[in-house]
Amino acid sequence: MRFALLSRLPQRRVLLWQELLSAALDGAPVLLGPPHDTPDPALREKVEVLFVADPPPGSFADWPSVRFVQGLWAGVDGLLADPSLPPEVPLARLKDPAFAGVMAEGVATHVLSLHRQLHRYRAQAALRIWQPLAQPQAAERPVGILGMGELGMAAAGVLASLGFPVMGWSRTGRPVPGVEIHTGEDGLAALLARSQILVNLLPLTDSTAGILDRARLARLPQGACLVNFGRGGHLVLPDLIEALDSGRLDHAVLDVFEPEPLPQESPLWEHGGVTILPHVAAVTDPRSAARIVAANAQRFLAGQEPDGLVRRDLGY
Structure with a gap:
């Protein structure tokens, strides 16, 4: 035994x-x-x-x-x-590898949804508004990925195949074909400044806890979007809500929370700028x-x- x-x-x-x-x-x-x-x-x-x-x-x-x-x-x-x-x-x-493929599928699903502005069309439909929105090309929408391990590399490959310019940030700075890699605090600042859609796939460690705070969210371009598939502990929720309410961020897709399940009293449930997923990005x-x-x-x-x-x- x-x-x-x-x-x-x-x-x-x-x-x-x-x-x-x-x-x-x-x-x-x-x-x-x-x-x-x-x-x-x-x-x-x-x-x-x-x-x-x-x-x-x-x-x-x-x-x-x-x-x-x-x-x-x-x-x-x-x-x-x-x-x-x-x-x-x-x-x-x-x-x-199967898990990495599922995560890449989940990332692509929600990056495409944000890129094609489905959150805005849902909001318009709730108000019975029929209004086409200007649609940029994928090549005009840089995507930044935090965490370039197996999951990040798989997601980057799928996004690049769809025509998105992809940047990655990692501890090691290991090169990834077709991806602009950054490392260190200066590299993180450079990636954030250009990421119209930011995807977090980092592991939660002492050095990454709270990494998505007010200062770093403020470095994103005006109207950027966030996909957090890492851990709830990466994101400082009051700072996220502030960024959404101010218009600095357009929308956030959140799959992970601290604690889980997300408490019923959380303000995120009723926030129009948030899509809530019950930790299902990759199973x-x-x-x-x-x-x-x-x-x-x-x-x-x-x-x-x-x-x-x-x-x-x-x-x-």
Whole structure:
């Protein structure tokens, strides 16, 4: 008994993950942790690999023999915030090309929607106004992407194929074909100044928390739009509302919030300048992800370096 799955997802989703993981591990059993099951302590002590998706806080302490933790999602900020996660145990995030493709599809959907001004036409239709709007070409609408990992590169490729000039900002400044890359604070300022549509795909770390604040939003061109598919902690909500109310920003598409679900009393629900999505920009497909994380776990147990190892100081 070497594997266990920890998750607070609904039971039917957890059971699906359990079935797919076991099949990908050549039939090896996969224990379930609380809240779906509470294995005997003797069994828990045999578990070497934990697969995790939103595990209960503090639950890592119940698995004393764990040698490797594999996330089932691309983001690991929630895991890193759990003090029970042993600092010496390697942690890997999901790296699934299928997930990157889904995220790129989501980014393209909402960039095109903003570019073609569907939010304005919806507002006009609510007032029964029939009024065509001037429509710029895609080549006239620069798009900036914050975060140029697998997700950012996939999104940039799709947007470039649609004719948008694409800029990217990353920690490393690694070149990406067809994308104008920026790095550092000066590079961020330069990218923001030209981004008529800004897409955030950054991981949430100490250095990126609150990165979309009043000062940086003010650097965007007048009437720019924002797509936040990173994390809610990247965005300072009062500063966003101020930018929308002043007309500095035209519209914001928000898929992530802090906390989630978005509280009923949040002013965002009734703000005409905001499109709210319930964290659905890119959803992990267990069918592809289970094969990838199972192979990664087997790679670790065979003494090989697993893919997607997380630098805990950076969150990726």
